[in-house]
Amino acid sequence: MWLLVAVLLHGCASMSEAECLNADWTVVGEIDGQQGRGLSVLDDYRRDCADYGVVPNTQEYLAGRESGLMLYCTRDNGYREGRSGMRLEADCPTALAGDFQHGYQLGQDVFNSLSNLRLSADSIRSNRAELDDLRTRRTAQERSLEEDEFTDEEAAAKHDDIASMSDRIDDLRDEIVVSDAALGIALVHYRDALGAARLEGFYEPFEDELLREVQLFMQRKHAPEFLVRQI
Numbered sequence: 001m002w003l004l005v006a007v008l009l010h011g012c013a014s015m016s017e018a019e020c021l022n023a024d025w026t027v028v029g030e031i032d033g034q035q036g037r038g039l040s041v042l043d044d045y046r047r048d049c050a051d052y053g054v055v056p057n058t059q060e061y062l063a064g065r066e067s068g069l070m071l072y073c074t075r076d077n078g079y080r081e082g083r084s085g086m087r088l089e090a091d092c093p094t095a096l097a098g099d100f101q102h103g104y105q106l107g108q109d110v111f112n113s114l115s116n117l118r119l120s121a122d123s124i125r126s127n128r129a130e131l132d133d134l135r136t137r138r139t140a141q142e143r144s145l146e147e148d149e150f151t152d153e154e155a156a157a158k159h160d161d162i163a164s165m166s167d168r169i170d171d172l173r174d175e176i177v178v179s180d181a182a183l184g185i186a187l188v189h190y191r192d193a194l195g196a197a198r199l200e201g202f203y204e205p206f207e208d209e210l211l212r213e214v215q216l217f218m219q220r221k222h223a224p225e226f227l228v229r230q231i
Helices: 002-009 017-022 025-034 041-050 058-072 075-083 094-147 152-199 208-220 225-229
Strands: none
Touching: 017 041, 025 058, 041 058, 075 094, 094 152, 094 208, 152 208
């Protein structure tokens, strides 16, 4: 039985023959409830144990699960689940669902806004690195055309290469403008989500390293002062 408890606590919903034969279905349900697992896991147990002639005791399992959900469905745990980006599986009892969902939404808002902030920063970082590389390569090609000797065919190929790089540079500039705007919006959303979480008593530190980088991005594009102050 203790082996089954350890297996369930580590997130594995499958059961071996020995586990099926020795299962205390009240305990299994309680553990699943505490872990926030969906009721569909009971169907997994039925399939696993059918091979050994064992049918889970649904009544005992549901009673245990209800007890476990009482520990899982708290506002603080909802926040932790939302903050980690977890997808909800369990249906909390009606009396607890409101607080749990409120905490989950607060945590999810922080998770989503921070993810969007990182995504925008990564996009700008990648695009600017490519832009700098293309500018360097284009300059080298232009200098080569001025200083070296080429056949007409070779020179035409270099001009085509320069034109292609120029087109990509223009595209990157446009993409950076879009990413810069998305970065400003993501920054505001992240600030608001963090403020809401802290107001509810959830300690959330600022992502200092990321925000320093965001500040440099914003300053580089001469962001409005009200956005820079929000970092």
